[in-house]
Amino acid sequence: MGCLDEKVYTAELSSSYPCSKNPLRGIVFYNIEQLRGKEISVFDTTLRDGEQTPGVSLTPEEKLVIARQLDKLGVDIIEAGFPVSSRGEFESVRSIAGEGLEVTVCGLARIMPRDISACLDAGVGMVHVFVSTSDIQIAHTIKKGKEQIVEEAVAAVDMVKQHGVPCLFSAMDATRTSPDFLRQIFLAVQQAGADTVNVPDTVGVMAPSVFYGLVGEVCSYMKVPVDVHCHNDFGLAVANSLAAVEAGAREVQVTVNGLGERAGNANLAETVMSLHSIYGARTNIRTEFLVETARLVERLTEARIPITAPIVGENAFSHESGIHSHGVIERSDTFEPGIMTPEMVGHKRRIVLGKHTGRHAVKQVLDLAGYFPSEEQLGEILQRIKDLGDKGKQVTDADLQTIAEVVLGEVDRGHQALVLKEVSVMTGNIITPTATVRALVRGEERVVANIGVGPVDAAVKAVRGLLGQDSLMRVRDFRIEAITGGSDALAEVIIAMEDEAGRKVSARSAREDIVMASVEALVSAINRLILLEEREAR
Ligand code: KIV
Numbered sequence: 001m002g003c004l005d006e007k008v009y010t011a012e013l014s015s016s017y018p019c020s021k022n023p024l025r026g027i028v029f030y031n032i033e034q035l036r037g038k039e040i041s042v043f044d045t046t047l048r049d050g051e052q053t054p055g056v057s058l059t060p061e062e063k064l065v066i067a068r069q070l071d072k073l074g075v076d077i078i079e080a081g082f083p084v085s086s087r088g089e090f091e092s093v094r095s096i097a098g099e100g101l102e103v104t105v106c107g108l109a110r111i112m113p114r115d116i117s118a119c120l121d122a123g124v125g126m127v128h129v130f131v132s133t134s135d136i137q138i139a140h141t142i143k144k145g146k147e148q149i150v151e152e153a154v155a156a157v158d159m160v161k162q163h164g165v166p167c168l169f170s171a172m173d174a175t176r177t178s179p180d181f182l183r184q185i186f187l188a189v190q191q192a193g194a195d196t197v198n199v200p201d202t203v204g205v206m207a208p209s210v211f212y213g214l215v216g217e218v219c220s221y222m223k224v225p226v227d228v229h230c231h232n233d234f235g236l237a238v239a240n241s242l243a244a245v246e247a248g249a250r251e252v253q254v255t256v257n258g259l260g261e262r263a264g265n266a267n268l269a270e271t272v273m274s275l276h277s278i279y280g281a282r283t284n285i286r287t288e289f290l291v292e293t294a295r296l297v298e299r300l301t302e303a304r305i306p307i308t309a310p311i312v313g314e315n316a317f318s319h320e321s322g323i324h325s326h327g328v329i330e331r332s333d334t335f336e337p338g339i340m341t342p343e344m345v346g347h348k349r350r351i352v353l354g355k356h357t358g359r360h361a362v363k364q365v366l367d368l369a370g371y372f373p374s375e376e377q378l379g380e381i382l383q384r385i386k387d388l389g390d391k392g393k394q395v396t397d398a399d400l401q402t403i404a405e406v407v408l409g410e411v412d413r414g415h416q417a418l419v420l421k422e423v424s425v426m427t428g429n430i431i432t433p434t435a436t437v438r439a440l441v442r443g444e445e446r447v448v449a450n451i452g453v454g455p456v457d458a459a460v461k462a463v464r465g466l467l468g469q470d471s472l473m474r475v476r477d478f479r480i481e482a483i484t485g486g487s488d489a490l491a492e493v494i495i496a497m498e499d500e501a502g503r504k505v506s507a508r509s510a511r512e513d514i515v516m517a518s519v520e521a522l523v524s525a526i527n528r529l530i531l532l533e534e535r536e537a538r
């Protein structure tokens with residue numbers, strides 16, 4: 001391979017290499033068919049690099065919950081943390097290591113005896129030792145000679161192995177390291193007993209074709225398995241990890257939701273599903289738990305998953321356009337990959353309604369919601385959905401229910417279970433916010449007052465009080481959004497509710513008065529749940 005002789009793997013060289021001299025020209029790329037059935041190990045670093053995400057901090061209890069979930073998901077190795085960094089981190093790694101999980105629990109250590117001792121004392125089943133190897137990091141952070149670095153790396157690996165624990169060695173900033181030095185240190189630690197070596201693209205500067213060449217070269221001289229750790233500074237972390245696997249890497253380091261330093265690390269779900277579905281490779285991941293895992297980590301880290309995120313994002317299997325929805329209803333792989341289905345990853349297919357929606361899709365969604373309009377009514381419902389879409393509105397389930405109920409003539413305000421008559425609130429800095437509501441509940445007048453942390457809370461509690469103590473209806477989501485700006489802004493309240501039978505509805509209201517918007521949305525959601533129950537009973 002020409003590229004191997006020319007040593008062109010550094011970011012500096014790869015970015016300045018003119019096309020005509022492209023050293024990769026003529027390389028016969030690894031035939032991805034050869035990966036079919038090949039086992040790739042998944043090393044998850046959500047609890048270490050992922051926790052280094054700016055703004056993310058997890059309690060030891062939360063880390064334990066995530067570790068259990070990763071074990072259930074089937075990752076091979078969990079990097080639980082950096083035990084020497086603090087007492088709390090040490091205890092957290094120790095509790096995960098002592099949890100009796102099936103997965104191997106690994107701790108991170110610099111090539112320093114006290115770091116390694118902290119990992120060993122925490123009881124981990126693997127130690128990941130690392131040292132910077134690039135000239136820039138050596139000159140500005142480590143400030144030691146290369147020979148000394150190699151000696152200390154060898155001593156570190158030796159110390160881990162003396163304790164009978166598997167050792168992973170990382171050459172930090174490998175992709176900006178001189179290939180000769182990389183080879184020297186990797187061969188030295190292999191000789192000292194390292195079980196795996198890792199090629200980190202620490203600052204995420206690799207192009208997949210260049211990383212392929214670098215990892216291919218490392219694989220050509222190493223006997224132990226090669227692992228990669230890719231950062232996502234240019235959005236290429238997953239592509240680089242896959243290129244590395246094509247080049248012979250046997251392990252990938254990933255994080256749930258792509259968390260990690262700066263722009264994060266290679267995303268676990270994307271890497272694993274590409275390996276499974278595109279390459280036909282094998283991992284031990286139980287892919288049906290991917291969405292569940294992503295949502296758990298999203299909730300605990302409060303780092304939101306974008307709606308367009310592949311595989312686990314809200315829209316990953318959603319279809320709006322008429323052509324797409326129609327196709328998918330007929331046969332899902334017309335407008336989905338087919339080699340990956342929502343069921344495979346624990347997701348759901350959704351037909352979203354909007355201005356691009358077609359008749360077919362509306363009928364399907366209404367059928368599922370239990371509404372059976374005539375052809376004429378269906379046309380009317382479709383028109384109303386398109387009108388909302390043209391006004392730039394997203395058509396929610398609540399909107400569809402309202403439209404369907406109106407068109408099907410099911411809404412008769414006089415017969416609603418809960419009819420609001422009066423709302424009053426008192427608030428200020430010297431009184432506890434208090435709300436009083438008067439309403440007809442199935443024709444019987446009731447007045448309820450309650451207090452809250454603010455006027456909205458008090459009003460919501462008072463309305464819920466109208467239903468009596470035994471009501472098992474629960475508010476699942478309550479969002480207030482300002483639609484316009486200024487102190488007279490229009491506030492939109494969106495509420496999702498569920499009853500004891502698991503029926504779910506959502507409702508919304510928009511007003512300048514935030515309390516009234518909240519009360520109206522809540523009353524509307526309650527009426528919908530009651531209506532749904534009655535329709536089912538019919
Ligand atoms: O990005 C990096 O190089 C790391 C190492 C510790 C592997 O996180």
Ligand code: ZN
Pocket residue numbers: 049202229231260261
């Ligand atoms: Zn990293």
